Amino acid sequence: MSNGxxxxxxxxxxxxxxxxxRTGGSLTTSEMLSFRMDHALARDAVWSEVDWESMQSVLTPLNQPMHLLKSQAGNRQQYIQRPDLGRLLHPDSQSSLKEQSITETEVAIVISDGLSAMAIESHVLPFLSALLPLLSSFRLAPLMLVENGRVAIGDPIGELCKCQITVVLVGERPGLSSPDSLGAYLTFDPKTGNTDEKRNCISNIRAEGLSYDYAAQKLAFLISEALRRKISGVNLKDTFDDQLLDSDFAKDVKSNKIRHIQKP
Incomplete structure (x- = not known):
């Protein structure tokens, strides 16, 4: 057998x-074309925008109230060039949330395009379909849909909603083989000025990465632990896999009763 x-x-x-x-000192034509295709998909993921009105219709089967909000980034180019503006709520959106007078809740789920509209359009509905039944015992705020928002946009939203935890579902920075990766960022005690060490992240939620069911189970576990211990980020260790090994759920996975759960 040759090395190739x-x-x-x-x-x-x-x-x-x-x-x-390779052909001589160059890549083969097929590999070069494949590279250009992957590069184009990554660029499209970054520059494409979510149609938020259509997304509201897509999420209707979840039977959850929704609010459509905006960051202070006025367009996609400004969003790319000014990351700071994507972390701040537009004044009109701040006023809109204040007018809603949302009572104190435990968890607010924020959905934002981030750096991959493709991830939001492909994965948010099936992921939330797996997650929301696991959160039925918690008081949930309406779903917050944020145009041109980054991870930290969950902090001012959490403050205005008076919630204990925000979960930000966001399109992650695309790679050449993963233009549609969805990330989930959990923050306990969300408030403006929080830094990233206060967040827990579940990354690479997609068909080729973490399955919806596995990621939903992990996130529900972290939410429960964060509320119980009143911490998140580097202080909250992810022991979900340790718990999973001893559970009936793990036995079902091993016996192939649950075939679509993927462990990392």
Whole structure:
């Protein structure tokens, strides 16, 4: 078996750019075209925008109230060039939330395009369909849909909603093999000025990464622990997999009764 053949078989187990082959000192034509396609998808993911009115219709089957909000980034170009504006609520959105007079809640789920509209459009509905039944015992704020928002946009929203935890579902920065990765960021005691060490992150939620069910179970566990211990971020250790190993749920996974759960 040649070295090329030995490497080729590993391509069945990863989307990483390995065993590309070459013609002389260059990549083969097929690999160059593949690279250009992946690069174009990544660029499209960053620059595309979510149609938020359509997204509201898509999320209607969840039977959850929703609010449509905006960050202070006025357009996509400004959002890319000024990350700070994507972390701040537009004054009109601040006023809108204040007028809603949302009573104290435990969890607010914020949905924002981030750096991949594709991730939001592809994964938010099935992920929330798996997550919301696990949160039925908690007091939830309406779903917050934020145009041109970044992870920290959950902090001012959490303050205005007087909630204990915000969960921000956001399109992650695309890679050449993952233009549609969804991330979930949990923050206990959300308030303006929080920094990223106060957040827990579940990354790479998509068909080729963490399954919806597994990610939803992990997030529900972290929410419960954050409320119980009143901490998040570096102070809240993710022991979900340790709990999973001893549970009936794990036995079902091992016996293939639950085939779609993927452990990392």
């Amino acid at each position: 053949d030995a490497w080729e078989k590993y391509r069945n187990f990863t989307n990483a750019r390995i065993a590309l082959g």
